[in-house]
Amino acid sequence: MPFIPHTADDIREMLATIGVPDVEALFDEIPQALRSDALASIPPALTEMEVGRLMSERAARDGRPLNFIGAGAYEHHVPAAVWAIVTRGEFYSAYTPYQAEASQGTLQLLYEFQSMMTSLTGMQVSNASLYDGASAVAEACLMAVRANRRSKSARILLPAALNPTYREVLAAIAGNQDLRFETLPYDARGGCTTAASLEKYRGEDITAMVIQQPNFFGTLEEVDALTDFAHTAGMLVIAVVNPTSLALLKPPGEWGVKGVDIVCGEGQPLGIPLSSGGPYFGFMTTRMEHVRQMPGRIVGRTVDLDGKPGYTLTLQAREQHIRRSKATSNICTNQGLLVTAGTIYMALLGAQGLASVAASCMERSAQLVDALTRIPGVRLAFDRPRFHEAVLLLDRPVAPVLEALAARGIVGGYDLATHYPALGPALLTCATETRAPAEIDAYARALGEVLKSAAAA
Amino acid sequence: MSKVPAELRFLKSHEWARLEADGTVTVGISDHAQQALGDLVFVEVPEPGRRVVAGEACAVVESVKAASDVYSPVNGEIVAGNAALGGQPELINQEPYGSGWIMRVRPEDKSQFAAMLDAKAYEAALAAETH
Amino acid sequence: MTEKLIFEQSAPGRSATAQYPQAGAPPSLPDALRRRTPPVLPEVSELQAVRHYTRLSQLNFSIDTHFYPLGSCTMKYNPRACNQYAMLPEFLGRHPLAPESTGQGVMQCLWELQEMLKDVTGMRGVSLTPMAGAQGEFAGVAMIRAYHRARKDEARTEIIVPDAAHGTNPATATMCGCTVREIASLPNGDIDLDALRAAVGPRTAGIMLTNPSTLGIFERRIREVADVVHKAGGLLYYDGANLNAILGKVRPGDMGFDVIHMNLHKTFSTPHGGGGPGSGAVGVSERLLPYMPIPIVGRDGDRFRWLDERDLPQSIGRLSAFMGNTGVLLRAYIYMRMLGREGMHRVSEFAALNANYLMTRLAAAGFELAYPGRRAGHEFILTLRGEAREHGSNAMDFAKRLLDYGYHAPTTYFPLLVPECLLIEPTETEARSELDGFVDAMTAIRQEAQTDPEKLKGAPYTLPVRRLDDVRAAKQLDLAWKAA
Secondary structure, eight states, X not given: OTTOOOOHHHHHHHHHHHTOSSGGGGGTTSOGGGBOOOOTTSOOOOOHHHHHHHHHHHHHHHOOOEEOOOTTOOOOOOOHHHHHHHTSHHHHTOOOSOSXXXXXXXXXXXXXXXXXXXXXXXOSEEOSOBSOHHHHHHHHHHHHHHHOXXXXXXXXXXXXXXXXXXXXXXXXXXXXXXXXXXXXOBOTTTOSBOGGGGGGGTTSOOOEEEEEESOTTSBOOOHHHHHHHXXXXXXXXXXXXXXXXXXXXXXXXXXXXXXXSEEEEEOTTTTOOOXXXXXXXXXXXXXXXXXXXXXXXEEEEEEBTXXXXXXXXXXXXXXXXXXXXXXXXXXXXXXXXXXXXXXXXXXXXXXXHHHHHHHHHHHHHHXXXXXXXXXXXXXXXXXXXXXXXXXXXXXXXXXXXHHHHHHTTEEOOEEOTTTOGGGOSXXXXXXXXXSOHHHHHHHHHHHHHHHHHSOOO | OOOOOTTOEEOTTSEEEEEOTTSOEEEEEOHHXXXXXXXXXXXXXXXXXXXXXXXXXXXXXXXXXXXXXXEOSSSEEEEEEOGGGGTOTXXXXXXXXXXXXXXXEEESOHHHHHTSEEHHHHHHHHHHHTO | OOXXXXXXXXXXXXXXXXXXXXXXXXXXXXXXXXXXXXXXXXOOOHHHHHXXXXXXXXXXXXXXXXXXXXXXXXXXXXXXXXXXXXXXXXHHTOOTTSOGGGOHHHHHHHHHHHHHHHHHHTXXXXXXXXXXXXXXXXXXXXXXXXXXXXXXXXXXXXXXXXXXXXXXXXXXXXXXXXXXXXXXXXXXXXXXXXXXXHXXXXXXXXXXEOSSOTTXXXXXXXXXXXXXXXXXXXXXXEEETTGGXXXXXXXXHHHTOXXXXXXXXXXXXOOOTTTOOOOOOEEEOGGGGGGXXXXXXXXETTEEEEEOTTTOTTOOOBSSSSSSOHHHHHHXXXXXXXXXXXXXXXXXXXXXXXXXXXXXXXXXXXXXXXXXXXXXXXXXXXXXXXXXXXXXOOHHHHHHHHHHTTOOOOEESOSTTSTTEEXXXXXXXXXXXXXXXXXXXXXXXXXXXXXXXXXXXXOOOSSSSXXXXXHHHHHSOOOSOOOO
């Protein structure tokens, strides 16, 4: 029996100690009528070798196509040292650091993470992570409603250029608590949210506004103007940001006159592979005045009985295990292992390394856009500055084009038809520092062939 | 054992109240409550001018192991919150009936104060609870 | 045994240059959007970073290094194979939005996981998307609300929760816009059926339960509980935190539950990672199938595809940006394939054997059981109220002293109902010798408490730090490093 160490002698002696004839007797409090049958659809056990073979076959079926999708998850080089350390048993199989003295490794690492995230985002305090970027935005909106005492409306402005799945998750998570979401349109030429679109809300009671930078299209928003308008109107500002971009872009703590109130986003670009969709981690930072409204675990530095510095979970009275129905959130687990990866990644790269990754991403994506827009039938959608993604307009539906590219081993981008039908056939495509010039050329060649071989729509 | 001053009134939820000469009611939490909470680390007091009703949560007291709401015993208007608790939440542990007061309310209706438990009744409630 | 902060080991200009991509042309950015001062991140060499984080890891207790009997957390062995095969480069390098044609392998694993979880839980449908137990709870309560709303029964907004419930339960109910109604347990740990009958009515949306309960005890009259709630028009939610106790023996679907969440990071052995990632897959009965969170893996013949809002128009929606914690799901899949049918039965058998053995031996050693005369499921509760009364040593002191003996402490002070409690869950992967060693340690500590209670109060002595000042941590908030 895998992983169960008991010998026949162990079993016999333990049963004797307990005073029962067999293991079945240990379940004698369970009514016979409830006892289940054989679990017919579970296959027989596989040895480790057999399951290894099975998984390798499944993996081989999927292969490793060349990736040009971003859309919320980004392929970056992860230094080998990161996961070599993350998968050490002491990190991998440790629990939540409730017994602080036995968890100083995890706790100090989380404190370092919090320190790095506050600086990266230009804010004053960070939590120890949330589940992912989408749920982090939902938690940020709920937090804004709690924190903005002056506003009673619970109305929140969301850009149409905010990641559409984030908007769906927001509705699913925060919709039951009477939050009302309203959409700010994006400008058709620039692909960005304009201060002009905010004018109709002047004088209204709006609790908060979300700004994503770069936005879902990869375009850079005019964050200063948006932030200042929101603050003048009594709104709190929630920034949703890409952590890699913060190496080069002005951090949200410096947007506008006052800086934003809450920052959140997806931490996956920091040392976490694409992993077929997860696990990732969400991050959240804020001003010190809002720290008690911030959900999730927080690590604090203190001293022990001998006056030595040590780390412990703090402000736990806000959390579910104490406050119960009045908790700031129901969150229990965070994403400890992934935060470990993110922290080690940031330590290895440092500010300079992260800046060079960001710069390389911008360079590669510019090369990608250049190469693809040379192909007849492919145009750039928006004319504003970008980070490392771009929207390209095609002369025919995108889905079949992507299938044809997939058959050639290239995952070309994300089809915007479902979420942004007004754009017409539109493709969101991304190149990071991981895409070599030869790979970009290969994509351009393949796309050229695909578009030539089929008739234009 | 916890102190229960004879001249005060109490709620089952461990708030105490004192009717002042000027007609306002000072409110805090009892010695029993501060012992149960342990060292207080943070207190949030209400803003003056806020209208409250009896049973409404007006303040929050937070220790390492618990965060509890503090309820107003009467309908009325908040006249003051104890600003000293911002920097020194431990005043509630040290002097729960003195410098650790939490808020002052101007009541609309004095009969609500009279309807609170007197010291003896609160002591009896405590004895029943810890049984 | 302390380790300085990584920032304190930094030196300006020091870096791990092997990690920098080839330098290209500096990017052109609008001046107003450009960052002026670089973020404060470490400036260390690669070896410094590796040494620092390796040394930090060595300050931790973990399952790989210590017996970790944390009640309600199921700290069983995390098989290394699960990690290795979940991290095959094809799975690791796949973008979640890549075409389905390039993901049939991983989707088949997820589909089979859905099917296996349906079988072990006795439920009709499974969604793998919730990213943690608490998110699974949220999905469960949200589905219950959606069900009542779809029937135009808007009055049902009350969730009944036993007073012994885990804190996430009432917190979740509030997050779903419900109110919470607590009912008391009987002294023997069972639900008070009379109190339940009095509590249900036209406002009842449902009840959140775990079985065995947080008191470690199987609710024998669960079918009656289900009948009472169903007859009143409410639904039953099962908190699967304690599934390890009944895996392969009883199925929540057969007990009458309408929705369950599972903690894959407990029962199905995915790593705890120092606080996550988890995975809170949910299973539902027939009547809640339309409301499941999306996406779900569907099957058309031998092709797999994602079922989304077009297939489930009444779904409660998406809870994550993609499809949940795929890496965690793959680990659970590999674990279940290695256990197989037989292994699935054995889990609860040996979890119960270990728990009952440990309980018997500790009782024989003079410790007070909170519920003597009841069988342990996979965990049981000791109360140290006697010790606290006699010589002032409480559960916290025992827990801290256990660390010196090389054992991670059990769960302390949960459930809240039992004073000075230790909730102990050995799990099925521990050998008898480990359990005997734990009994010896507890006995020795009790001895110490009788002769020298101050000793316990000062524990731990042998760890990287002594007992930490929690009050100071909360009052003088130091949550991020600042340069001097």
